[in-house]
Amino acid sequence: MNEGTGIRDYDWWxxxxxxxxxxxxxxxxxxxxxxxxxxxxxxxxxxxxxxxxGLMLLxxxxxxxxxxxxxxxxxxxxxxxxxxVLVAGNTRYGAKxxxxxxGEFLQVSEIAKLIIIVSLARFFAEVRTERLAVADLCKAxxxxxxxxxxxxxxxxLGTAMVLVPVVVVGAYLAGIQWKHAAVMVLAAAxxxxxxxxxxxxxxxxxxxxxxxxxxxxxxxxxxxxxSKIAVGSGGFWGKGLGxxxxxxxxxxxxxxxxxxxxxLAEELGFAGVFVTLVLYTALLLRLIQNxxxxxxxxxxxxxMGVAAILGFHVLVNVxxxxxxxxxxxxxLPLMSYGGxxxxxxxxxxxxxxxxxxxxxxx
Numbered sequence: 001m002n003e004g005t006g007i008r009d010y011d012w013w014x015x016x017x018x019x020x021x022x023x024x025x026x027x028x029x030x031x032x033x034x035x036x037x038x039x040x041x042x043x044x045x046x047x048x049x050x051x052x053x054g055l056m057l058l059x060x061x062x063x064x065x066x067x068x069x070x071x072x073x074x075x076x077x078x079x080x081x082x083x084x085v086l087v088a089g090n091t092r093y094g095a096k097x098x099x100x101x102x103g104e105f106l107q108v109s110e111i112a113k114l115i116i117i118v119s120l121a122r123f124f125a126e127v128r129t130e131r132l133a134v135a136d137l138c139k140a141x142x143x144x145x146x147x148x149x150x151x152x153x154x155x156x157l158g159t160a161m162v163l164v165p166v167v168v169v170g171a172y173l174a175g176i177q178w179k180h181a182a183v184m185v186l187a188a189a190x191x192x193x194x195x196x197x198x199x200x201x202x203x204x205x206x207x208x209x210x211x212x213x214x215x216x217x218x219x220x221x222x223x224x225x226x227s228k229i230a231v232g233s234g235g236f237w238g239k240g241l242g243x244x245x246x247x248x249x250x251x252x253x254x255x256x257x258x259x260x261x262x263x264l265a266e267e268l269g270f271a272g273v274f275v276t277l278v279l280y281t282a283l284l285l286r287l288i289q290n291x292x293x294x295x296x297x298x299x300x301x302x303x304m305g306v307a308a309i310l311g312f313h314v315l316v317n318v319x320x321x322x323x324x325x326x327x328x329x330x331x332l333p334l335m336s337y338g339g340x341x342x343x344x345x346x347x348x349x350x351x352x353x354x355x356x357x358x359x360x361x362x
Contacts, residue, residue, distance in 0.1 A: 010060070011290065011356050017283045022049050024276055025260065025335030031241045032255040032263045035248060041256055041337055048339045052099045052346030059350030060357060064097035066353070068298055071115075071122040075143075081108045082150040089154075097154045098340075107340035109151050109159040114347055116147060116163055117305035124170045125298035132176045137184070140167055155200055159327035161316070165262060165308040170301055206326040213323065224323045230259075230266040231322060238269030256337045258329055261321045270283060276335075280314050290356050299355035306348040 015329055026049070030042035067074075081099070087109045089096040098105035123143060124247045127136050144167050151160045171181075199207075213221030230246035233239070244266035246252050255263040263275050291303035310333050317332045319325035331338055333345045 006300040009357050011286065011353060014283070014286045014290070014349070014353070014356075017286060019278055019304070021279050021283065021334040024264070024272075024279075025332075025337075027241070028260055028264050028267070028335070029256045029337055031244075031267060032247055032252075033259070034242070036250065040258065045085045045337050045342075048342040049346075052342050055343065056346040056350035056353065058272045059347055060262060060353035062354060063356040063358065064299060064302060067118060067354075068122045068125070068302070071119045074115045078112045079146060079150070082112055082147060086150065086153055095154050095156060097156055102175050104339060107338075108154055109154070110340040110344040112151065113163065113309060114344055114351075116144060117166055117302065117309065117348065117351070119143060120166055120170050120344075121298055121301035121305050124174045124301045125296070127174050130175050132180070134173060134180060137171065137176065139181060140171065142186045148173070149197065156329075157199070158330040160310055161328065162309055162330065165312040169304050173301065173304060204224075206328070207324070223259070223327050226251045226253060227259050227262040227321050230262040234266040234269040234272075236270045237268045238265070238272055241267050243267065253356050258317070258327070258331055258336060259321060260336050261332055263319060265321075277314075277318070280333075284311050284314075287352060290352055293359050294355050295359045299358070303352050304353050306352050309348070310345070337361070 026042050029045050031118040033039055033041045072253055085096060085099055087106075088099070090098040090100060090105055092098065097107050097109060099108055100106075120140065120143065123140060144163055148160045148163055151163075209216065209224065213224040215221060216242045217225055226246060230244065233246060234244070238244070242248065244263065245262040247255050247266050252259050252262050252266070254283055261273065261276070264276065287303055287307040287310070291300045291307065294300040294303060313330055313333045316325055316328060316330045317336075320330070331341050334342070
């Protein structure tokens, strides 16, 4: 074993934060489902956490440079997998996002997110100038446009949105000029009407509903209204695990997944939500610290790509739960129920741990 890659060199603070957040998630999944036909989901979630934790430790032992060297091959595999989903994927809730793998359904876009992080980290690390040229910005745009386009065809607007912060953070750290950034923002604003035109009817409904959910309380506004009721009814200390009426009676939609924070707010109150958000903030700060201590640009871009995606996930999910953003189906990392999302987060954190272990290795 190389110097600097022993067990003591793992980021134990990061591991503690990860397990603490997972523990809260499992506890709330149990509370939300134990008295329903969904009872037992927390055991399956625990299995996914154990599998993800093992894969994280396994990935941390590989040299991340070898992973970056294979970025072109991984990118091609990701594109092929996304195409396979469109051709032969499993359809649920009107979207084709899953492929059957060993008796389970794998959401390919989650693995694609990891591949995009690796691909963009390699790309930005290879830019050796202090300022990012227009040609480099165009190449980065092309690199992400293909997978984003394929994900939008599923359709999965939420996952496509999540990939944008990786490019934004990478371009900022690589030295994008403000005039170029302004042009990109303007171009994105001009593209909004075109993007709106190509949205599915239910996606347009989600965007318009979150502004005035009370106009259709039993239809399109139901999810947001029930979530806000659950959050408000929890008060400061909450009603206690297993005692939230909105949660236990099933009024909160997908209370074990996308709206798990609403269920937590009702049962553990503002105090429980505050502790949870403090843990997420500490997690993100720890990721940024690991990026600062990376031995090279590639490691720094890799860790910051992970931080960008996880931070965006938390921000959008919290905003969705309190009605500040439309319902997008973006889960809360490490807490929401789901195997594909859990494996993505643990593999991404495995890359972070990988970078940390090699910060002193020559």
